[in-house]
Amino acid sequence: MRSVLAEWLRRAPELQVEDTPWRAAPSKVRSSCPDVCAADLECGDGHGVPPLGELFPPGTAGRPPALVVLASANRPGLLKQAAEAGALGFVDKAGSPDALVRAIRCVAERERFVDASLGFGFLKAAQMPLTRRELSVLSLAAAGESVAEIAGSLHLSHGTVRNYMAAITRKTGARNRIDAIRISRGEGWV
Missing domain, CATH: 1.10.10.10 (Winged helix-like DNA-binding domain superfamily/Winged helix DNA-binding domain)
Known part of the structure; x- marks a missing residue:
């Protein structure tokens, strides 16, 4: 799925897209210094989204990449973990791929993006x-x-x-x- 989504994102002419699994993400981030990292919350290794510090360790030049996550409203625990990890963008996995492109553009400018359909998940996360x-x-x-x-x-x-x-x-x-x-x-x- 990651490869298919990356191929779809490559259609946006202003985006340079790299397809990397989470385990290889820290070294890839250090070598390419991206503006934005996108991740599917339900395709991790069971630990949820790693903290941004793992993607961009202290002492490395530049600013850390903004994080966009693909999520489901029925997984408030993962939404909470992503918010605490510093994610700026939250895109509904069941939504349109165009929402992901909009989210990437927003968080590249360091603006928050949250799909309205994830609102109930955030309410549940606040009660957790x-x-x-x-x-x-x-x-x-x-x-x-x-x-x-x-x-x-x-x-x-x-x-x-x-x-x-x-x-x-x-x-x-x-x-x-x-x-x-x-x-x-x-x-x-x-």
């Missing part, structure tokens, strides 16, 4: 009790990772992961980890 870190822990738990695997993936101690899981369970009103995952999936948080 979990922090970005708790969402990361919960996303990995929902993917079936153990406490040890989550700790390794997020560079946390086992006790810290257990503390996060206890906080998630309490904040979601769940009885246990499995119930917290079920509730969070039902709300579209993970």
Whole structure:
């Protein structure tokens, strides 16, 4: 899908488009210094959108690229993570590709762009009790990772992961980890 979308974007004469997976994005950003990065929130590695600092580390010349994300209103947890990561543009995945071009143009000027159809998702995200870190822990738990695997993936101690899981369970009103995952999936948080 990424390649097809990139090919479609290349039709806009003023855009220079590069097609890169997230894992290769930091090195590509450092080498090409783009004005805008676009990402599909639901095609990541389970951690949601990486912070812009990973795309453009401190001490590198120039300004960081503006971030545009393709999202769905039924995934408020991902919308919240993207907003906290510094995204300026939010485009509905179910919308027209022309909206993505408009969003890219807006955020290239450092202006915010939000598809009106994502408004309900942002309202739900505002009501979500979990922090970005708790969402990361919960996303990995929902993917079936153990406490040890989550700790390794997020560079946390086992006790810290257990503390996060206890906080998630309490904040979601769940009885246990499995119930917290079920509730969070039902709300579209993970």
